[in-house]
Amino acid sequence: MTCREFVAFIMDYLAGALSVSERQDFEEHLAECEDCVAYLQNYQTTVALGKAAFPASDEPLPADVPEQLVQAILAARRHQHCT
Amino acid sequence: MSALALADGTRRDKYSTSSLGKGTDAEEQSARPRREDDEAALLIRLRAGDEVAFAQLVRARTSRMLMVARRILGNEEDARDAVQEAFLSVFRSIDGFAEGARLSTWLHRIVVNAALMKLRSRRRRPEESIDDLLPQFAEDGHHAQSVSPWKDTAEVALQRHETRALVRKCIDRLPEIYRTVLLLRDIEELDTEEAAQLLRISANAVKIRLHRARQALRTLLDPHFRGQCKM
DSSP states (O other): OOHHHHHHHHHHHHTTOSOHHHHHHHHHHHHHOHHHHHHHHHHHHHHHHHHHSSOOTTSOOOSSOOHHHHHHHHHHHHHHHHO | OHHHHHHTOOOOOTTOOOOSOOOOHHHHHHHHHHHHHHHHHHHHHHHTTOHHHHHHHHHHHHHHHHHHHHHHHOOHHHHHHHHHHHHHHHHHHGGGOOTTSOHHHHHHHHHHHHHHHHHHHSOOOOOOOGGGGSOOBOTTSSBSSOOOOOSSOHHHHTTSTTHHHHHHHHHHHSOHHHHHHHIIIIISOOOHHHHHHHHTSOHHHHHHHHHHHHHHHHHHHHHHHTTOOOO
16 A cells, blocks of 8 residues: 555545455555654544634533624514515 | 544534533433423424514524534624525425424524525635645655654644634635535534535545545644644
8 A cells, every 4th residue: 555545545444434455454554654654643633623623512602692683684584474 | 542533533413402501411311301392392383483483593593503604604794694594594494394303403404504505605715726735645655755743632732722723724725615525524513415415516525525625734734733833
């Protein structure tokens, strides 16, 4: 397996979607290639950082609901209902 | 390896209806049937055209839907437009809401769809080519340049207050079709099929774009996490 192929397989490897032989080839390459060990580590960290980059839905919502937007929506609803 | 755990992590409900904050597991379990009853009662009133119920729904959900729209559109005015469109879509299609489905999940999908429609209507800004952001390989398939491991894990990096802003800035630099897939899959946590339906592309195209988006994001973050920081 080349480094190019290794990188192409990363997402499937992390998702557990490689066949047995593909996984074996992948892990053999990982055992031999320092660049790909580093690349896999960086890739996983990138995914984790991306997922954490925005406020999670279980963080507290802003205290104030944007009232102007709420009123605009309700007005649009009334208009929609009447037409 | 917590980064691997996060990458393979279970899907969380990205659009939780809870406004009570986190409780213990037992408290959450006992609160769930009550929330479902509340949701069922609200749906009955919405289907009956109860205007007070509509106002209740808008007040209860606007903030969270706005957060979702902001993540995708990155622009407050467009995000508000998308939320307004989303609610109009909800009002039009409330009769079609499937029994047994989660209202919160349905609303999430509607606002994501409204944000994507807004995105499609926007004039495209000049973009970097994704090819310039993908890893480069020599003819023999080896990495063209050596790859340095990053010294910090995600957990450590996220303890620095500037990290999230940096990551968002790098996500914003991705070409739009790749940025959108990354947002839908990794941030909004839609599965491949859902993302494919909303984007009107194949599931395979979603997978390819997601992998490229992640690789490109890695390239953009690399100078900062190798310690050659140009923040």
